[in-house]
Amino acid sequence: MLVIASTLYRRSLGNFLDTIRIVRRRFAVRAARYPEIPWLVWVFAWLLLATAVFFSLDGAAGRMRGVWTPGFVQFTDFFTDLGLGGWYLIPAALCLVAANLTDWRSLSRRARLFVYNWTCFAFLVLCAVGLSGLAVNLLKYGIGRARPLYFNDFGVLSLHPLAMDARFAGFPSGHATTMGAVFGVALLLFPRRWYIALALTACIASTRVFVGAHYPSDTVAGFGLGLAFAILSGLVFARLGFIFGRPSSKRPERKRTFRLGWAKAAQRRELMAKQSGRLSADHP
Numbered sequence: 275m276l277v278i279a280s281t282l283y284r285r286s287l288g289n290f291l292d293t294i295r296i297v298r299r300r301f302a303v304r305a306a307r308y309p310e311i312p313w314l315v316w317v318f319a320w321l322l323l324a325t326a327v328f329f330s331l332d333g334a335a336g337r338m339r340g341v342w343t344p345g346f347v348q349f350t351d352f353f354t355d356l357g358l359g360g361w362y363l364i365p366a367a368l369c370l371v372a373a374n375l376t377d378w379r380s381l382s383r384r385a386r387l388f389v390y391n392w393t394c395f396a397f398l399v400l401c402a403v404g405l406s407g408l409a410v411n412l413l414k415y416g417i418g419r420a421r422p423l424y425f426n427d428f429g430v431l432s433l434h435p436l437a438m439d440a441r442f443a444g445f446p447s448g449h450a451t452t453m454g455a456v457f458g459v460a461l462l463l464f465p466r467r468w469y470i471a472l473a474l475t476a477c478i479a480s481t482r483v484f485v486g487a488h489y490p491s492d493t494v495a496g497f498g499l500g501l502a503f504a505i506l507s508g509l510v511f512a513r514l515g516f517i518f519g520r521p522s523s524k525r526p527e528r529k530r531t532f533r534l535g536w537a538k539a540a541q542r543r544e545l546m547a548k549q550s551g552r553l554s555a556d557h558p
Contacts (some may be wrong), residue, residue: 282375289374300514306511309525310453320498326489328431336425339486347485359450362403362456369396384536390531392458394516395463396509397525402455406503410451410496419445423486447488450479450496457497458504463528 326408342350346364355361372378373393418434421444453475460471479497482488488496508526511520518526 282362285377286374289376289378297514304513304515308513311525313506316502318527320502322496323379323488324491324498324555327494328489332430332489332491333393335483335489336422336430339425342484350481350484351480354449354485354487355480357452357482358499359403359407359448359452362399364454366396366399366403369393370400371379387531388536391517391534394511394532395534398511398517401507402459402500402504403452403511406451406455406500406506408447409503410448410499411445411497414443416443418442419492419511421485421487422489445477445486446496446499447482447483447492448496451500453479454497454500454502455502458501458508461501462504462508462526465525476484481537504543 279485331464369392373389373396376389378389415438416435418437418439420429420432420434420442424432424441432442455477456469460475461468464471475495480490482493483490505525508518513527517528517532519529
């Protein structure tokens with residue numbers, strides 16, 4: 275057992291140090307070229323939408339709390355748990371742990387590419403969901419907005435900054451932030467199916483309103499925050515050449531070599547011709 279543990283430790287440490295060297299080298303040799311995204315325009319539109327929703331819907335949502343039928347509330351309560359970050363962070367973290375313990379040198383080229391793509395994907399999810407989760411928790415406890423469960427006691431806009439109390443952690447919504455990050459990752463990887471991803475993630479984010487945990491403006495703000503972190507993560511990954519090519523358009527574009535499925539023979543020949551040299555250099 276001690277020999278096995280020692281072997282795994284050395285392999286894990288070696289893979290980790292190799293990854294750090296790869297990232298540092300790519301940051302050093304790759305120019306800081308990013309798409310020209312009109313961030314100020316998007317931030318202004320996001321704040322304007324959240325403000326419009328606050329004035330038009332938050333008061334009604336507070337007054338309607340408790341009028342939904344028990345069956346509908348139970349239905350939304352089931353789906354609202356899909357907005358918990360753990361559903362995405364834990365599998366991504368486990369995937370990275372497994373990749374870190376893998377002996378990359380013993381893998382075939384086909385298997386190496388498969389593990390490489392899944393490792394990059396897991397790291398992207400971990401960055402988008404994890405970093406946005408940290409940001410939203412700092413914001414919600416720093417702002418301290420009362421949740422709609424306490425609408426009758428505190429009203430629609432009652433702020434208790436740094437109260438460190440779950441009752442005053444309404445803005446932005448953490449579940450909606452997670453859904454925004456998930457939508458952002460899906461948007462980057464599958465841009466042609468963005469409307470499907472938006473419909474699913476927006477519906478899950480909206481359940482926070484029906485269970486009485488958040489006002490509509492909380493979910494709009496959280497969703498936009500998560501989306502922004504996903505796009506930022508995609509830009510950094512494009513700078514490093516992971517998943518996305520070097521940016522030349524207004525958003526990171528997924529490489530043709532990035533596939534989460536097991537490549538077929540014809541695909542494998544094409545992918546290996548492009549990736550074998552790079553992967554061999556990254557994981558000698």
